[in-house]
Amino acid sequence: MSATVKPFSVPLEAPMGLPMDRVDGHAKVTGEAQYAADFHSADLTYGWVISSPIAHGRIVDIDARAALALPGVLLVLSHLNRPELASYDESYTDADAAEGSPFRPLYNDRILYSGQPVAMVVAKTLEQARMAAAQVHIEYRSEPHQTDLNAQLGQAHKAPAELPKPRGDVSAGLARSSAKVEVEYQTPAEHHNPMEPHASTVVMQPDGGLLIYDKTQGTQNCRTYLEQVFGLEPGSVRVVAHFVGGAFGSGLRPQYQLTLAVMAALKLNRSVRLALTRQQMFTFGYRPPTVQRLTLGSDADGKLQAVKHQAIAQTSRFEDFTEHLVEWSGMLYHCDSVELDYQLVPLDVFTPLDMRAPGATSGVFALECAMDELAYAAGICPLQLRLRNYTERNQNEDKPYSSKALRECYSEGAERFGWARRTPEPRSMRDGHELLGWGVATGVWEAMQQKASARVVLDGEGRLHVSSATTDIGTGTYTVLTQIAAAAMGVDSDAVHVLIGDSSLPTAPLQGGSFTISSVGSAVQQACTALQKQLLEAAQKIEDSPFADVSRDQVVFIDGRLRLKADPTKQLALSEIVRSSGSGQMQAQVDAEPDSKKREPYATASHSAVFVEVRVDEALGIVRVSRVVSAIAAGRVVNPKTARSQILGGVVWGIGMALQEETQMDHDLGRFMNHSFAEYHVPVHADMGEIEVIFVDEQDTIVNALGSKGVGEIGLVGVAAAIANAVYHATGKRIRQLPITLDKLL
Amino acid sequence: MSPFSYARPTAVQEAVQLAGPHARFIAGGTNLIDLMKENVERPQRLIDITGLPLHEVADTVDGGLLIGALVSNSDLAWHPRVQHDYPLLAQAILAGASPQLRNMATTGGNLLQRTRCLYFYDTATPCNKREPGSGCSARQGLNRNHAILGASEHCIATHPSDMCVALAALQAQVHVAGPQGARQIAFADFHRLPGDQPQRDNVLADNELITAIELPAEGFAAHSHYLKVRDRESYAFALVSVAAALDIDGHVIRQARIALGGVAHKPWRNPDAEAVLIGKPATAANFRLAADLLLDGADGQGRNNFKIPLARQAVVRALTDAAQAMEAA
Known part of the structure; x- marks a missing residue:
């Protein structure tokens, strides 16, 4: 695997733009980094969740006598003996909630989905709790359930999503098209x-407050949720997640282990830890299955005349989960006639949940496969077709892009991949008993920014303490915030200490959507600017100060010093300024908001072009992804090393999505069945061929002060489509249902 | 998980005396521990056999190999004699699991691993193998990984081992100790078809212990190949696997062995499919003939129908590769 890092035409100020090692790397590889289930406290107790075996019905009886008689067992918690909970839906509505009535763990006797937590055993040891859980006898009354999206398509209703209004005339556009495709894809x-795995350690504080170590992407989201659901005094709950072992969206909403652990802690007035098993990791949110119909028409030159994207996705009976599933089809290519439709089918399942590049992953897969089909229908190279329909404007919003270097992604990616050597006909490239296929797809993701706050504190030793409630879900937030702060403050990165993942720190949004650096990074930058102003003012008050009459633009902050531009010998260490100020430290805190005046006239997005080579064993149907080139336009890259890791992870995820990943539901039982890592397949190293990442030069002065768009999701979008398209090129078989397992190619 | 007692005997007879219907032997524990965590297995006693003197690999007088039951899968795969004389076995072992699991898993334990049927592992669902009489969820359910040969109305599970497929082709003998003494079981007779007792994977009595596997001298080192077809390149169970071994004299096949994995409750062989190749040249046409005979009577359950053509193609490929193995080496 390799990466091409070319110098950007306008580089970021160092140490931004440098491939700095992770500042938390040492702590992680030595085990020093502690995760939610690692924390201990005196008289800690342990929970074990009991899950429903049925998909729909009621709990008739819970007989916990045998369990309670076992040694060490303190509590069998269920809807029958839980603490009081809020009555209204609003209390359960968290910052990432879908529309509807959020799931309430252990609320009543109703079973809404298979795997639902129905009870929890708490004991003095984990083993005692686990053993007792098998001794709790629960009687259920089953009611009929529906879990099969394909069987219930007739039950679809309009999704509560704000879709772009239809534009132009799709029927007329199709009528004048010489090439047309109308195809259905399923994910x-x-x-x-x-x-x-998701875990919560609830530590009872002497004052009755709760200190909670939780696996979450939003410490403040969880704190507020708990205060509302349990009617707790504001300020009595603190949620900490210094380290998060991956999340991908699973930690955006407070998950049920958190609610259960707090219930038990309140009931027992003792500290409780609850960790879910891998099997239980399949009992809450997931990326929803979709059925998508794409209708595309183009003229003989491949110019799009009509785009119609109709999607139906699964949701629960209690919430309408929506994501940006079809919007991409109205913005990725120029087309004046577009219709988008999005419907939901409620089933006896848990509510889906945002999962890495939610919506785009599934929606762009369908669009980009359909574009490939259109290329063949029109007899045009798939890459050419995309270039002929290139758009500088987002027609959904009728705005120009703040920047869009997708054209460079196509050209640089194609050159690196060797696309020009591709022979267009399917089954035209072969090596022994393997058919070779080359495919391409485009990726797109929004470049968003949210309100966020950050605090910077400079101490008398010249150390800069940067804090915000945001988390690092493994993406490199600690490292990138260190770089941003060091550059903005003019100090060495070794002098920067980042403290995040704590609800008591300055307000930050959920970590998701690829907007953390854009949002929190901007806040850190602005806080540093504010602190520099204070430092200059303090420096001016020092006796015989060389800075007495200078303005901000006459000085620089560099190497931990304040220096006069005109005479670099006139300088003061920042630590000295702090000490001279009389207080032990100086600090600034800002609430940063997107510059909406600047951003409003523009659409903002990151883009990618993904080129893939597959090798397909013709007799056995085995597909191997031998080469991937992913060319990314995401503005300026603050850390090429961690950014590249994000793209590599996205590509590998795309390989899994294309060829392996599927949670299999037994619809007779209404239950996900392959709930283990042995049977739920994600790629292993042997599945990964050569992966090359290119960041193309993209300057953006609109999106935020950093000119950085975020790279958490863009690496995944388009990959599965490029693989599916390569499989078609290799075999002549168009597989429209993911994953492309070998049985579909036999 | 339920409480259990634990014993660590140092002699084979001591171990088998401790055994019984509610006891389980444990060595590497790579499968049993998972099953205990899922409440699929609830032994009242665990007999840790790692202290028994069954760790050796020794040559037999007739040129074969006697492999102690506690030899790890890794050690066996990389043993010089296995590498040199039984490359089919080495390939099969290394196609299974992951390096970490192979370091823990033992030769005897490999024979006793349970099926990977999704329903067998989930106590919320009916499964005749786990709970006789409760029904078979897989027949109407998620049966993509299930049997196309030798299944019964009670169970359509498959045996998941790779190593056993090679051992079947090599016609190994299983050495067993019990309270009444030792006996040997031909590999073909060791595992059983589900019939109306799918809870029984093999013919071992509750108090019998595998002590060794014996390989005959003939290892088909010149012409053998293990082909595993699976959903990812590593750490996945076989959809179909083939252990193919040929003895070729010039252009004529003198002896053939073909065993299929992932298709039945046991490694699948059919003497007719092997006999048809004897005296014939190693051609694709002849291999197809053998594949057809081997798949004779194959029947899909719906989602696993693809295994029938896949197994045919895999047999032809494995035999072709086996025939060419020497040239390639």
């Missing part, structure tokens, strides 16, 4: 499955 359910 399966996928579960996030971060390495670290």
Whole structure:
């Protein structure tokens, strides 16, 4: 695997733009980094969740006598004896909630989905709790269930999503098209499955407050949720997640282990730890299955005349989960006649949940496969077709892009891949008993920014303490915030200490959507600017100060010093300024908001072009992804090393999505069945061929002060489509249902 | 998980005396521990056999190999004699699991691993193998990984081992100790078809212990190949696997062995499919003939129908590769 890092035409100020090692790397590889289930406290107790075996019905009886008689067992918690919970839906509505009535763990006797937590055993040891859980006898009354999206398509209703209004005339556009495709694609359910399972350690504080170590992407989201659901005094709950072992969206909403652990802690007035098993990681949110119909028409030159994208996705009976599934089809290419439709089918399942590049992953897969089909229908090279329909404007919003270097992604990616040597006919490239196929697809993701706050504190030793409630879900937030702060403050990166993952720190949004650096990074940058102003003012008050009459633009902050531009010998260490100020430290805190005046006239997005080579064993149907080139336009890259890791991870995820990943539901039982890492397949190293990442030069002065768009999701979008398109090129078989397992190619 | 007692005997007879219907032997524990965590297995006693003197690999007087039951899968795969004389076995072992699991898993334990049927592992679902009489969820359910040969109305599970497929082709003998003494079981007779007792994977009595596997001298080192077809390149169970071994004299096949994995409750062989190749040249046409005979009577359950053509193609490929193995080396 390799990466091309070319110098950007306008580089970021160092140490931004440098491939700095992770500042938390040492702590992680030595085990010093502690995760939610690693924390201990005196008289800690342990929970074990009991899950429903049925998909729909009621709990008739819970007989916990045998369990309670076992040694060490303290509590069998269920809807029958839980603490009081809020009555109204609003209390359960968290920052990432879908529309509807959020799931309430252990609320009543109703079973809404298979795997639902129905009880929890708490004991003095984990083993005692686990053993007792098998001794709790629960009687259920089953009611009929529906879990099969394909069988219930007739039950679809309009999704509560704000879709772009139809534009132009799709029927007329199709009527004048010389090339047309009308095709249906299906994507399966996928579960996030971060390495670290969801866990919460609730530590009772002497004052009755709760200190909670939780696996989450939003410490403040969880804090507020708990205060509302349990009616707790504001300020009595603190949620900490210094390290998060991957999340991919699974930690955006407070998950049920958190609610259960707090219930037990309140009931027992003792500290409680609850960690879910891998099997239980399949009992909450997931990427929803979709059925998508794409109708595309073009003229003889391949110019799009009509785009119609109709999607139907699964949701639960209690919430309408929506994601940006079809919007991409109205913005990725120029087309004046577009119709988008999005419907939901409620089933007896848990509510889906945002999962890495939610919506785009599934929606762009369908669009980009359909574009490939259109290329063949029109007899045009798939890459050419995309170039002929290139758009500088987002027609959904009728705005120009703040920047869009997708054309460079196509050209640089194609050159690196060797696309020009591709022979267009399917089955035209062969090596022994393997058919070779080359495919391409485009990726797109929004470049968003949210409100965020950050605090910077400079101490008398010249150390800069940067804090915000945001988390690092493994993406490199610690490292990138260190670089941003060091550059903005003019100090060495070794002097920067980042403290995040704590609800008591300055307000930050959920970590997701690829907007953390854009949002929190901007806040850190602005906080540093504010602190520099204070430092200059303090420096001016020092006796015989060389800075007495200078303005901000006459000085620089560099190497931990304040220096006069005109005479670099006139300088003061920042630590000295702090000490002279009389207080032990100086600090600034800012609430940063997107510059909406600047951003409003523009659409903002990151883009990618993904080129893939597959090798397909013709007799056995085995597909191997031998080469991937992913060319990314995501503005300026703050850390090429961690950014590249994000793209590599996205590509590998795309390989899994294309060829392996699927949570399999037994619809008779209404239950996901392949709930283990042995049977739920994600790629292993042997599945990964050569992966090359290119960051193309993209300057953007609109999106934010950093000119950085985020790279958490863009690496995944388009990969599965490029693989599916390569499989078609190799075999002549168009597989429209993911994953492309070998049985579909026999 | 339920409480259990634990014993660590140092002699084979001591171990078998401790055994019984509610006891389980444990060595590497790579499968049993998982099953205990899922409440699929609830032994009242665990008999840790790692202290028994069954760790040796020794030559037999007639040129074969006697492999102690506690030899790890890794050690066996990389043993010089296995590498040199039984490359089919080495390939099969290394196609299974992951290096970490192979370091823990033992030769005897490999024979006793349970099926990977999704329903067998989930106590919320009916499964005749786990709970006789409760029904078979897989027949109407998720049966993509299930049997196309030798299944019964009670169970359509497959045996998941790779190593056993090679051992079947090599016609190994299983050495067993029990309270009444030792006996040997031909590999073909060791595992059983589900019939109406799918809870029984093999013919071992509750108090019998595998002590060794014996390989005959003939290892088909010149012409053998293990082909495993699976959903990813590593750490996945076989959809179909083939252990193919040929003895070729010039252009004529003198002896053939073909065993299929992932298709039945046991490694699948059919003497007719092997006999048809004897005296014939090693051609694709002849291999197809053998594949057809081997798949004779194959029947899909719906989602696993693809295994029938896949197994045919895999047999032809494995035999072709076996025939060419020497030239390639």
